[in-house]
Amino acid sequence: MKRILIALCALLPALAFAHIGADAGIHHGSAFIMGLTHPFTGLDHMAAMITVGVWSMLAFRHSPRAALTAPAAFACLLLVGGLLGFAGIAFGGVEPMIAASLLVLGLMVALRVKLPAAVGALIVGAFAIFHGIAHGAELPAERAAAALSGMVLGTLILHVSGMTLARFGLERNVWLPRIAGAGVALFGLSLLTA
Numbered sequence: 429m430k431r432i433l434i435a436l437c438a439l440l441p442a443l444a445f446a447h448i449g450a451d452a453g454i455h456h457g458s459a460f461i462m463g464l465t466h467p468f469t470g471l472d473h474m475a476a477m478i479t480v481g482v483w484s485m486l487a488f489r490h491s492p493r494a495a496l497t498a499p500a501a502f503a504c505l506l507l508v509g510g511l512l513g514f515a516g517i518a519f520g521g522v523e524p525m526i527a528a529s530l531l532v533l534g535l536m537v538a539l540r541v542k543l544p545a546a547v548g549a550l551i552v553g554a555f556a557i558f559h560g561i562a563h564g565a566e567l568p569a570e571r572a573a574a575a576l577s578g579m580v581l582g583t584l585i586l587h588v589s590g591m592t593l594a595r596f597g598l599e600r601n602v603w604l605p606r607i608a609g610a611g612v613a614l615f616g617l618s619l620l621t622a
Contacts, residue, residue: 459571463578466563467586472526472619473559477502477583479533479612480552481590486599487542494545499587501549502556503580509557510579513564514572522558523619529555530616537609 467473480502488495512519532551535541543551560579567575598605 459568459574460578463567463575464582466579467582475612476529476533477586478590479537481587482594483536485591485594489599497545498548498552501553503583505553505556506560506583507580509560510564510576513561514569519561522561525558527616527619531613534609534613534616538606
């Protein structure tokens with residue numbers, strides 16, 4: 429875990445890159461950086477990805493391998509959704525599904541829902557496709573490989589952040605996860621009803 433945190437800290441300076449230009453940095457080799465920072469730029473995406481990590485660690489704190497199942501499924505299916513978005517394949521209801529993901533994931537944390545690892549992975553993976561489509565539609569298609577690589581790495585950073593938060597802060601307290609999860613669920617509900 430210490431090595432992971434050190435590696436994540438080494439990536440933080442890249443988040444400070446600015447002024448990538450009107451061309452989204454495509455001609456300056458920063459499509460990777462744009463993809464890396466993209467999951468951090470939308471509160472809805474960031475909340476969902478952190479919440480996946482929190483739920484996974486809370487649900488499977490005694491089984492590290494099972495705790496990695498949902499974040500891995502999310503990252504893989506986010507990539508699939510990103511490819512669909514880059515390809516211009518449109519699905520109706522992408523934004524409502526992203527909002528629904530916040531509602532469901534928040535409730536999973538607030539209620540400390542216990543599911544088999546495969547079922548949890550299926551749920552978060554289904555939502556990840558819609559997050560990926562939204563990201564893929566917004567990132568530079570001309571440099572899809574670099575942008576997608578950055579996007580998946582940014583997503584994994586957020587998952588690990590959520591897992592770390594759960595492991596070292598939330599799992600020791602009965603009420604903090606419930607409050608945090610309820611907050612994410614209410615955020616999702618507000619987006620659904622807006």
